[in-house]
Amino acid sequence: xxxxxxxxxxxxxxxxxxxxxxxxxxxxxxxxxxxxxxxxxxxxxxxxxxxxxxxxxxxxxxxxxxxxxxxxxxxxxx
Amino acid sequence: xxxxxxxxxxxxxxxxxxxxxxxxxxxxxxxxxxxxxxxxxxxxxxxxxxxxxxxxxxxxxxxxxxxxxxxxxxxxxxxxxxxxxxxxxxxxxxxxxxxxxxxxxxxxxxxxxxxxxxxxxxxxxxxxxxxxxxxxxxxxxxxxxxxxxxxxxxxxxxxxxxxxxxxxxxxxxxxxxxxxxxxxxxxxxxxxxxxxxxxxxxxxxxxxxxxxxxxxxxxxxxxxxxxxxxxxxxxxxxxxxxxxxxxxxxxxxxxxxxxxxxxxxxxxxxxxxxxxxxxxxxxxxxxxxxxxxxxxxxxxxxxxxxxxxxxxxxxxxxxxxxxxxxxxxxxxxxxxxxxxxxxxxxxxxxxxxxxxxxxxxxxxxxxxxxxxxxxxxxxxxxxxxxxxxxxxxxxxxxxxxxxxxxxxxxxxxxxxxxxxxxxxxxxxxxxxxxxxxxxxxxxxxxxxxxxxxxxxxxxxxxxxxxxxxxxxxxxxxxxxxxxxxxxxxxxxxxxxxxxxxxxxxxxxxxxxxxxxxxxxxxxxxxxxxxxxxxxxxxxxxxxxxxxxxxxxxxxxxxxxxxxxxxxxxxxxxxxxxxxxxxxxxxxxxxxxxxxxxxxxxxxxxxxxxxxxxxxxxxxxxxxxxxxxxxxxxxxxxxxxxxxxxxxxxxxxxxxxxxxxxxxxxxxxxxxxxxxxxxxxxxxxxxxxxxxxxxxxxxxxxxxxxx
Numbered sequence: 001x002x003x004x005x006x007x008x009x010x011x012x013x014x015x016x017x018x019x020x021x022x023x024x025x026x027x028x029x030x031x032x033x034x035x036x037x038x039x040x041x042x043x044x045x046x047x048x049x050x051x052x053x054x055x056x057x058x059x060x061x062x063x064x065x066x067x068x069x070x071x072x073x074x075x076x077x078x
Numbered sequence: 079x080x081x082x083x084x085x086x087x088x089x090x091x092x093x094x095x096x097x098x099x100x101x102x103x104x105x106x107x108x109x110x111x112x113x114x115x116x117x118x119x120x121x122x123x124x125x126x127x128x129x130x131x132x133x134x135x136x137x138x139x140x141x142x143x144x145x146x147x148x149x150x151x152x153x154x155x156x157x158x159x160x161x162x163x164x165x166x167x168x169x170x171x172x173x174x175x176x177x178x179x180x181x182x183x184x185x186x187x188x189x190x191x192x193x194x195x196x197x198x199x200x201x202x203x204x205x206x207x208x209x210x211x212x213x214x215x216x217x218x219x220x221x222x223x224x225x226x227x228x229x230x231x232x233x234x235x236x237x238x239x240x241x242x243x244x245x246x247x248x249x250x251x252x253x254x255x256x257x258x259x260x261x262x263x264x265x266x267x268x269x270x271x272x273x274x275x276x277x278x279x280x281x282x283x284x285x286x287x288x289x290x291x292x293x294x295x296x297x298x299x300x301x302x303x304x305x306x307x308x309x310x311x312x313x314x315x316x317x318x319x320x321x322x323x324x325x326x327x328x329x330x331x332x333x334x335x336x337x338x339x340x341x342x343x344x345x346x347x348x349x350x351x352x353x354x355x356x357x358x359x360x361x362x363x364x365x366x367x368x369x370x371x372x373x374x375x376x377x378x379x380x381x382x383x384x385x386x387x388x389x390x391x392x393x394x395x396x397x398x399x400x401x402x403x404x405x406x407x408x409x410x411x412x413x414x415x416x417x418x419x420x421x422x423x424x425x426x427x428x429x430x431x432x433x434x435x436x437x438x439x440x441x442x443x444x445x446x447x448x449x450x451x452x453x454x455x456x457x458x459x460x461x462x463x464x465x466x467x468x469x470x471x472x473x474x475x476x477x478x479x480x481x482x483x484x485x486x487x488x489x490x491x492x493x494x495x496x497x498x499x500x501x502x503x504x505x506x507x508x509x510x511x512x513x514x515x516x517x518x519x520x521x522x523x524x525x526x527x528x529x530x531x532x533x534x535x536x537x538x539x540x541x542x543x544x545x546x547x548x549x550x551x552x553x554x555x556x557x558x559x560x561x562x563x564x565x566x567x568x569x570x571x572x573x574x575x576x577x578x579x580x581x582x583x584x585x586x587x588x589x590x591x592x593x594x595x596x597x598x599x600x601x602x603x604x605x606x607x608x609x610x611x612x613x614x615x616x617x618x619x620x621x622x623x624x625x626x627x628x629x630x631x632x633x634x635x636x637x638x639x640x641x642x643x644x645x646x647x648x649x650x651x652x653x654x655x656x657x658x659x660x661x662x663x664x665x666x667x668x669x670x671x672x673x674x675x676x677x678x679x680x681x682x683x684x685x686x687x688x689x690x691x692x693x694x695x696x697x698x699x700x701x702x703x704x705x706x707x708x709x710x711x712x713x714x715x716x717x718x719x720x721x722x723x724x725x726x727x728x729x730x731x732x733x734x735x736x737x738x739x740x741x742x743x744x745x746x747x748x749x750x751x752x753x754x755x756x757x758x759x760x761x762x763x764x765x766x767x768x769x770x771x772x773x774x775x776x777x778x779x780x781x782x783x784x
Contacts, residue, residue: 023322029569031325032142034181048361051457052466052568060178061351061572063453063466068569 005076007055007069010043017041022071033062035072084248086125086133087167089154089189091182092140093573095201096173097121098231100137101581103241110589120165127245136165142181144188144287145321147567150487152294158192159284160297169248170196171240176203176213176228180329180336186222187259187328191283196224197243204230210343217338223256232579258283259331260324265313272309277302290317351574355450364454371447375438376476376542377535379431379511386430387515391708394423413610420695421606425599428688431515432508433591435477440586442473444578449570456568462550463557465489466568468498472549475505476542477590479747483754491566497556499754500764503747504549504771506542506739508594509687513738514541516691516710520724520731545739548771597746605682606692612656613697624653651697670737670773671730671780673718683743690738729783733776741772 010016018039021027034057035041042056052065064072090096100108104123121137138157139150146152157163170189174182179200190196198218206213219226227243229236260283262270270285277298279285292298292306309315357363398415405411442448448470456466467489475482482502489495506514522533615621628649632642651657659681660674667677679693691709698712716725742748748761755761 026567028145028321029147033569036329047457048364048454049457052453054359063568063570063572065568068567
């Protein structure tokens with residue numbers, strides 16, 4: 001059985017579609033910011049000192065922490 | 079029909095251009111106050127409609143949805159669910175970014191479901207055509223059921239249409255029922271209906287919002303809260319899942335509408351923001367550029383302000399001389415020149431520095447750079463028990479701790495927020511600038527190092543660094559001491575870079591400078607007058623005794639007229655009330671290298687730091703007859719009694735500087751901390767730890783250098 005792919009598995013400049021969000025404290029906030037199932041997300045870069053990621057969605061940019069990125073589950077096919 | 083003035087609320091997500099629209103609509107007819115019971119800035123203003131009517135327009139804090147995370151957003155929800163609130167809107171102007179329509183629709187549809195009349199302003203349409211996309215507002219207007227006005231606030235496009243629409247809608251605010259957009263589940267329906275019966279909410283949806291948030295809604299009493307608790311628990315109302323369900327449901331419904339409204343012609347090239355961020359948030363260049371920006375910022379505050387400051391300072395000296403030469407001598411001339419004018423000059427001389435500081439900080443905010451700093455330094459801030467958002471507070475503390483502490487409302491984790499509040503005042507604020515500016519010259523001379531850096535500028539920089547180190551070390555200590563219950567997250571939008579709107583920058587600077595002049599000015603002028611009195615009068619007979627004693631000493635020593643006058647002046651001030659007070663405090667401050675005059679300045683500075691300079695000005699203009707000299711010249715010529723050692727020698731001056739870096743000398747900040755933390759405990763903790771830090775730091779400096 002293969003592992004779920006999360007945002008953390010993307011390397012810089014790689015894109016994927018979001019499958020679902022692991023419901024938790026951060027879910028509503030992510031939804032408010034437009035991080036939705038079926039949305040296309042691109043990993044841009046890691047923060048200078050680590051701990052956070054610069055990601056791009058349809059026409060806008062977000063910063064998320066590692067823990068938050070881990071709740072974003074990606075579609076299996078690339 | 080309500081009383082003549084209607085309330086119009088400006089609502090929208092952060093970065094929707096809401097505040098720019100507010101500035102456009104109200105111009106200078108705006109003011110800042112607080113929402114009742116909380117210290118959230120409430121920017122409100124008067125909107126003159128063409129028919130002569132006036133509307134009260136309120137710029138609400140930017141909000142993403144009815145399910146808020148920050149305490150600032152919670153205030154918005156509190157008002158929107160409370161019809162009896164004074165700020166409850168009669169009409170909502172909802173501002174959305176056309177390029178981010180999907181996200182910005184979420185909150186709009188929720189407000190419509192609350193039953194509030196709305197005008198939907200689709201902002202930034204200029205960017206849509208710039209991107210080569212096209213727009214058709216009809217499907218959107220049909221879906222929302224409210225008037226949609228496409229505008230560009232930045233380019234001043236179609237704003238007339240908006241004014242006309244406001245006029246039309248507000249002259250006949252009749253409810254046209256719009257069917258609710260969110261389809262309730264059975265549980266939601268059951269719970270909301272029961273709550274609506276109990277509270278008479280204006281809509282079923284607002285009852286549902288109350289069901290989610292009743293625990294922290296402050297317009298509900300304990301009785302009501304208890305009832306709602308029972309209702310929600312009996313029906314197994316799953317708060318989190320239902321929030322997610324509602325949000326997903328809304329997105330699913332309006333996603334097709336968005337696709338019909340904005341026809342995107344996909345272009346996959348790098349945007350300007352992408353290119354800038356390749357460098358600005360780069361793993362190596364990013365932090366480097368950040369420090370260069372900070373360095374340049376404080377260098378420019380120091381160098382740009384020196385000319386206007388000198389002008390203001392010498393201007394006040396001139397006016398003082400003019401008055402004292404032309405008015406008959408008497409106590410009120412003395413009060414005017416040495417009390418009032420000295421104090422006033424002490425306030426106004428800092429206007430250039432404060433204006434430059436706020437100008438630069440609002441440029442950082444407006445351009446979108448601030449959120450990059452949040453992103454880059456989040457992990458480091460977390461190591462110190464804070465949040466990336468604390469960067470905003472710490473940087474704005476460079477201007478003033480009060481707005482900085484208020485900006486911590488965006489931090490959702492209570493511990494992170496508290497630590498940020500506690501350490502923010504250690505970052506050198508603009509009120510310390512005056513003290514630094516006066517004293518730095520006594521520590522190092524005005525010279526260049528390596529031909530580029532100004533030596534005094536470097537000491538300045540060092541003092542700021544000392545404040546930053548103090549803040550971080552204290553934060554670390556609090557991180558260990560305080561208990562944690564984590565609700566911490568980063569998730570922040572990194573908005574597209576845009577050139578700052580000058581109108582916004584200008585209004586910010588104007589507002590901050592005038593509040594400094596009025597608020598700090600009131601205290602400083604009052605204290606200056608009080609000081610003048612305390613320094614000019616003394617306990618019965620003490621003053622006359624001092625004068626006769628001074629006269630006999632001068633006869634004995636055969637002093638010149640001028641020396642005799644100086645001696646009388648210094649005997650007088652020593653026997654005045656303030657002299658007594660100063661001698662009483664002297665044993666405490668002597669180990670720090672301070673004399674009783676500095677002791678008095680420190681005492682009065684506990685009201686506000688910038689009072690230091692006013693106090694010095696008052697004490698020295700009464701204590702000497704070297705009129706026509708600036709305060710710095712008077713201080714430079716001050717010698718320790720019976721010796722040739724300057725009072726303001728490097729050791730004492732640096733010790734005093736370090737004291738001001740650390741000491742908690744600002745009543746307004748303590749008051750704000752009290753309001754933000756809702757208890758006296760934290761301002762007291764803050765006052766004590768900062769005072770100890772100041773005393774110990776100052777003591778060490780003086781002992782090591784002397």
